Amino acid sequence: MSRLGAAAAAAAALAALGAPLLLGRGTLNDLWNLAFAVILASSWNILGGFAGQVSLGYSAFLGIGAYTTVLLSLRGLDPFATLVPGALLAAAFSVVVGLPGFRLRGPYFTIATIGVGEAVRVAASSVSFTGGSSGVRMPAGSFDFGRNYLAMVGLAIAAVAVAALVRRSAFGRALAAIRQDVDGAEALGVDSTRYKLAAHALSAALVALAGGLYAINFQYIAPGAVFDFRLSLSIVLMPIVGGIGTIVGPLLGALVVSTIQLKLLELPALRDSYLFIYGGLLIVVILFEPKGLVGLAGRLLAALRRASAPPRTAGAG
Amino acid sequence: MPAEPLLSVRGLAKRFGGLLAVAGVDFDVARGEVFGVIGPNGAGKTTLFGCLVGALRPTAGEVRFAGEAIVGRPCHAIARRGLVRTHQIVRPFRDMTVEENVAIGAHFGRGAHRGASAARAVRAVLERTGLAARAGALAGTLTIGELKRLEIARALATEPAALCLDEVMGGLNPGEIAGAVALIRAIREGGVTVLMIEHHVHAVAAVSDRIMVLNFGRKIAEGAPAAVLSDPAVVEAYLGSEAPVEAA
Numbered sequence: 001m002s003r004l005g006a007a008a009a010a011a012a013a014l015a016a017l018g019a020p021l022l023l024g025r026g027t028l029n030d031l032w033n034l035a036f037a038v039i040l041a042s043s044w045n046i047l048g049g050f051a052g053q054v055s056l057g058y059s060a061f062l063g064i065g066a067y068t069t070v071l072l073s074l075r076g077l078d079p080f081a082t083l084v085p086g087a088l089l090a091a092a093f094s095v096v097v098g099l100p101g102f103r104l105r106g107p108y109f110t111i112a113t114i115g116v117g118e119a120v121r122v123a124a125s126s127v128s129f130t131g132g133s134s135g136v137r138m139p140a141g142s143f144d145f146g147r148n149y150l151a152m153v154g155l156a157i158a159a160v161a162v163a164a165l166v167r168r169s170a171f172g173r174a175l176a177a178i179r180q181d182v183d184g185a186e187a188l189g190v191d192s193t194r195y196k197l198a199a200h201a202l203s204a205a206l207v208a209l210a211g212g213l214y215a216i217n218f219q220y221i222a223p224g225a226v227f228d229f230r231l232s233l234s235i236v237l238m239p240i241v242g243g244i245g246t247i248v249g250p251l252l253g254a255l256v257v258s259t260i261q262l263k264l265l266e267l268p269a270l271r272d273s274y275l276f277i278y279g280g281l282l283i284v285v286i287l288f289e290p291k292g293l294v295g296l297a298g299r300l301l302a303a304l305r306r307a308s309a310p311p312r313t314a315g316a317g
Numbered sequence: 318m319p320a321e322p323l324l325s326v327r328g329l330a331k332r333f334g335g336l337l338a339v340a341g342v343d344f345d346v347a348r349g350e351v352f353g354v355i356g357p358n359g360a361g362k363t364t365l366f367g368c369l370v371g372a373l374r375p376t377a378g379e380v381r382f383a384g385e386a387i388v389g390r391p392c393h394a395i396a397r398r399g400l401v402r403t404h405q406i407v408r409p410f411r412d413m414t415v416e417e418n419v420a421i422g423a424h425f426g427r428g429a430h431r432g433a434s435a436a437r438a439v440r441a442v443l444e445r446t447g448l449a450a451r452a453g454a455l456a457g458t459l460t461i462g463e464l465k466r467l468e469i470a471r472a473l474a475t476e477p478a479a480l481c482l483d484e485v486m487g488g489l490n491p492g493e494i495a496g497a498v499a500l501i502r503a504i505r506e507g508g509v510t511v512l513m514i515e516h517h518v519h520a521v522a523a524v525s526d527r528i529m530v531l532n533f534g535r536k537i538a539e540g541a542p543a544a545v546l547s548d549p550a551v552v553e554a555y556l557g558s559e560a561p562v563e564a565a
Contacts (some may be wrong), residue, residue: 170431173424176410180411184410186391186393188421188422188426191425
């Protein structure tokens, strides 16, 4: 990211953290939702964007974080203290899934992750300690929007920072090499399975942290809400719409998709048309600008530069 | 044990369905040697390299590298031990610059460089392979000659003990071939053992200490270049027994 971009990001982060001093609860709720979406999109992008391993099973990690928080809070732990165990559990689960899963390549891996996500949902609905399909409620007195807002926004900032650091590191270069040519990467000494597992675990942990905060904020979770396939779908949609594999892309995608979710899908007429809207968005992006909004912005900038070039150059070109 | 070869291959075989691509090959390569591997198309040369570096799992046989049995070990682990190959069909990371491509080798190969030491290692390899001026170019924009050199540069950046070069001269013009020969000599002088598959027989003969000839997956000759190239079995493999020599 350029120095200007980093400065803008820092300013936006400070503004979001200071927003409770100025803004009303409705706007803060929207910002909370945006921060939630940013965490999901940026974290997914570490595995899906950087390493090119497209998973459609991320609701599993969100749900594991959410359930860990509720179940441990019910046993008397401070809700915020349950976030770390939730993240560790999700990371451990990501390794268990990844060990066989990463033996598969391309679409086969993606299909397997759909199965894993659904299996986790069914499992959570069938066993009794999760409250089955009717879900579980947080203990009374655990609700604190102000604290939750700061935690969610802080986590969003951290998730974006982690993604940016990963991208610049040797680890990030290994992921990029794996995405472009996994055999070529192996031939140069890159332990592709290990780095895929590490990316999976890191992003799973971040998503589980967000899942824990989600549970604290909504006070009630059920398999149909946190292990929902639609959730996995929108997690994938955000980075793709914004610009897969970039740092800014998942932010833009989170903004677009969470706006659609909050504003458009709230309308009764559109409530059941999410698949139509998501599917349409996906087709438009893949057909016309596979690099998403980031790619579109790049093209517009290039066109503007051409248009504002001195006429002599334009004539000669 | 100074006499122990760096690489020792016994009974190596690789079957693809009904095709025995490599049919039980034995050879040794000494430390510091340049070992040429030639043979007609389909002789099993690239398959042999694939089996050595762990990209393919041999059907049978034993490979010892630096005193250790390596068959069955993953490709990245063998690369990290110092046995690395280049690919006949170049496969750069196209969305990365030349420098970033080479950095993958420096980071994850035997040298395992990070930070400033990685940058130094990358710079040195780019200078050696004549790619310094193209360091910032995206790999997808290089010419074939540059891509061949990038393939070598990435492998060199892993700091291999033995480098398997698979047709690095294919598709190059005579001037570039002379450059490649000089580069291979320099690599050997840098202490790296070289195995090379090559179709340019004169170029292999010029740089190799010994040559092995494969035909239909079997070794049909091995030894000093001049002796091997005049071996009747080798001439027959290349030209066919019934083809009159004039027709070549």
